[in-house]
Amino acid sequence: MVPWFSWSAAILFVVGLYVSFFVAPTDSQQSEAYRIMFIHVPASILSMFIYLVMAGYAALGLIFNTRLSSMMASALAPTGALLAFLSLWTGALWGKPMWGAWWVWDARLTSELILLFLYLGFIALHASIDDPRRADRASALLAIIGSVNVPIIYFSVQWWNTLHQGATVKFTGTSMHVAMQQGMYTMLLAVWLYAIAVSLLRVRCIILERECKAQWVSELVEVRR
Amino acid sequence: MNWGEFFSMNGYAWYIWGSYGIALLIFFIEIVMVRHRKTLVLEQLHLMRNAEDVVT
Amino acid sequence: MLEVSNLACSRGDHLLFSDLNFSLSAGELLQVQGANGSGKTSLLRTLCGFMMPVAGEICWRGQNIRELGNTFYAEMIYLGHLNAIKDELNALENLRISAGLAGCKVDDKQVIAALRRMGLRGRETLPVKVLSQGQRRRVALARLLLSNASLWILDEPLTALDVGAVGLMQELIGEHLLSNGMVIYTTHQPLEVVGVATRWLALS
Amino acid sequence: MNKLSLIGLLSLVIRRDLVLAMRRRADVLTTLIFFVIVVSLFPLGVGPEMDMLRKMAPGVVWVAALLASMLSLGRMFSADYLDGTLEQMMLVPQSLSALVLAKILAHWMVSGLPLVIMAPVLGLQFDMSAQALWVLIAALLLGTPILSMIGAVGAALTLGLRGGGALVSLLVLPLCIPVLIFGAGAVEAVVSGTSAGSHLALLGALLLVALVFTPWVTALALRISME
Numbered sequence: 001m002v003p004w005f006s007w008s009a010a011i012l013f014v015v016g017l018y019v020s021f022f023v024a025p026t027d028s029q030q031s032e033a034y035r036i037m038f039i040h041v042p043a044s045i046l047s048m049f050i051y052l053v054m055a056g057y058a059a060l061g062l063i064f065n066t067r068l069s070s071m072m073a074s075a076l077a078p079t080g081a082l083l084a085f086l087s088l089w090t091g092a093l094w095g096k097p098m099w100g101a102w103w104v105w106d107a108r109l110t111s112e113l114i115l116l117f118l119y120l121g122f123i124a125l126h127a128s129i130d131d132p133r134r135a136d137r138a139s140a141l142l143a144i145i146g147s148v149n150v151p152i153i154y155f156s157v158q159w160w161n162t163l164h165q166g167a168t169v170k171f172t173g174t175s176m177h178v179a180m181q182q183g184m185y186t187m188l189l190a191v192w193l194y195a196i197a198v199s200l201l202r203v204r205c206i207i208l209e210r211e212c213k214a215q216w217v218s219e220l221v222e223v224r225r
Numbered sequence: 226m227n228w229g230e231f232f233s234m235n236g237y238a239w240y241i242w243g244s245y246g247i248a249l250l251i252f253f254i255e256i257v258m259v260r261h262r263k264t265l266v267l268e269q270l271h272l273m274r275n276a277e278d279v280v281t
Numbered sequence: 282m283l284e285v286s287n288l289a290c291s292r293g294d295h296l297l298f299s300d301l302n303f304s305l306s307a308g309e310l311l312q313v314q315g316a317n318g319s320g321k322t323s324l325l326r327t328l329c330g331f332m333m334p335v336a337g338e339i340c341w342r343g344q345n346i347r348e349l350g351n352t353f354y355a356e357m358i359y360l361g362h363l364n365a366i367k368d369e370l371n372a373l374e375n376l377r378i379s380a381g382l383a384g385c386k387v388d389d390k391q392v393i394a395a396l397r398r399m400g401l402r403g404r405e406t407l408p409v410k411v412l413s414q415g416q417r418r419r420v421a422l423a424r425l426l427l428s429n430a431s432l433w434i435l436d437e438p439l440t441a442l443d444v445g446a447v448g449l450m451q452e453l454i455g456e457h458l459l460s461n462g463m464v465i466y467t468t469h470q471p472l473e474v475v476g477v478a479t480r481w482l483a484l485s
Numbered sequence: 486m487n488k489l490s491l492i493g494l495l496s497l498v499i500r501r502d503l504v505l506a507m508r509r510r511a512d513v514l515t516t517l518i519f520f521v522i523v524v525s526l527f528p529l530g531v532g533p534e535m536d537m538l539r540k541m542a543p544g545v546v547w548v549a550a551l552l553a554s555m556l557s558l559g560r561m562f563s564a565d566y567l568d569g570t571l572e573q574m575m576l577v578p579q580s581l582s583a584l585v586l587a588k589i590l591a592h593w594m595v596s597g598l599p600l601v602i603m604a605p606v607l608g609l610q611f612d613m614s615a616q617a618l619w620v621l622i623a624a625l626l627l628g629t630p631i632l633s634m635i636g637a638v639g640a641a642l643t644l645g646l647r648g649g650g651a652l653v654s655l656l657v658l659p660l661c662i663p664v665l666i667f668g669a670g671a672v673e674a675v676v677s678g679t680s681a682g683s684h685l686a687l688l689g690a691l692l693l694v695a696l697v698f699t700p701w702v703t704a705l706a707l708r709i710s711m712e
Contacts, residue, residue, distance in 0.1 A: 090244035117659040156663040355578035363569025369508040
């Protein structure tokens, strides 16, 4: 399954990049800089979506004590953290020419930053517990607490911001060109498939590491060689 | 449209190539790290198998 | 009373033992044996409900201890490797608190009597940090005297104890068994209780 | 022998933790002194202009309170974990959540309450008005218990781990952001002439939510960590 996802991700990347750079027209307000959106939006959407999926897997692992879903949760975390970082980075590069500042204390930006911290906390907690079962369960609990807290944090930050300086940032592209939409969707799908492929690859490593004593592992083709 | 114009991105070259460069770099590093981890695990398993062979 | 069927335990991803079956009824003494790392402590901790068994179930009076919860905890007492006493408090305060945690109200007379029985006369109000290892262990063991639990789960109760205290423990266990109590313990030292046949459980 | 009621048990645990804290006064004082020093360092860092200090005061006091409460979190369960008392607490024939709540309360009395009492004095350093000081006290009274409760979850999750102190801050600080925002916001609202009521009400709501869920979650985390 992994090759299938990774090849389709690669193909879609090429198509998406082609559409976003050659087909999509130059935006009237933002000139060429809006092309950052084609990587920024998919990264942001997926970083949030992956957190939800991760928390879901973690909850399954905690409630039904299934090892596979806990492993899946821990395999998703690094990808999610990287995408969150990517979304912040590209957001900063977009914000500088558009708003004139690398960073604005906007609700969205702040929550994305906190999301990155939550990912890092999850990874750090998982890494610092030696007993893998306890690590799974403890970090699952943390992921669930985090997912409960994200909405609270989002709204409190939003309120805090509007109270202080008034809403400053609004998404300007109201009516998007068809090619822009196509480019965006293709890139979204590409990043999505990439995330699936890389976390499946990672979960395979984790399974091999954790189940190295099981009989079936030594019968795998790759191990036999 | 020639290539020079394309790469200059109407003056936004740094921002745009900065973001895409980092994106590709991150994806690349992640893939390399996962593959490296996989080879490490497989090596470990080979070691364990060989150790068993010696014992039995 | 206590029945364990098909129990399997693991530490991390490493399986310690599986398919363990035994039962214990009133007045019986069970010694768990096994080499270091064979899972003695893990077995006792599973019996206390700290650890989730991988498979199998533990029943107390015919009901799973997970479902029983507090009713089971009210009838058992556990003494681990650690003494569970605070250095900053004296023996009297320590015992008053631990008895309180076990759900019983005790008055100072009972506590002092228990401490005297454990050979700690005159040290009741000294801070525990000035006591020796063996004396601290005695303070911890005095909890057994203050509880009315019928199941005693003792993990290495004899560490740091001198010959006299070991004899005292044998006496205490004997009395407890006579009043229809049950004892499960692990030890590396010989422990003979007069008039009671010790049952053995070997973990490999 | 008599059975002990739930209330009796809770007061026993609280009294025990308070006695222990009194016998180890140095730990309590360290937290308080840390709080005072952090707050006093800010004017030295940003300069002595009164206008700016007055504006910064609520945020500074709240951030310092947050950091100070992180400092004392490690103590909440680790001493009991190391000497085996925590094992015994899990065998208590009462609900573990209630017991955890008692421990959180005791922890707050030892590390949160002194901060609340100390805060007005520090507020005077920043030339805050009397009204702002009262709101600061109210906000801290509502907010510091939440910090203790969220912190308890983090402390329970990182029980017995290497480098637990730094890790617990990484886990807990992002979750404390709403408390920080509303706590500092209440005082700022008063300073800028509007009412602090809505901020305080939100803090109260957060406190209630935390009061309902965190003892239970902490108990769960303790069970996981004790395995």
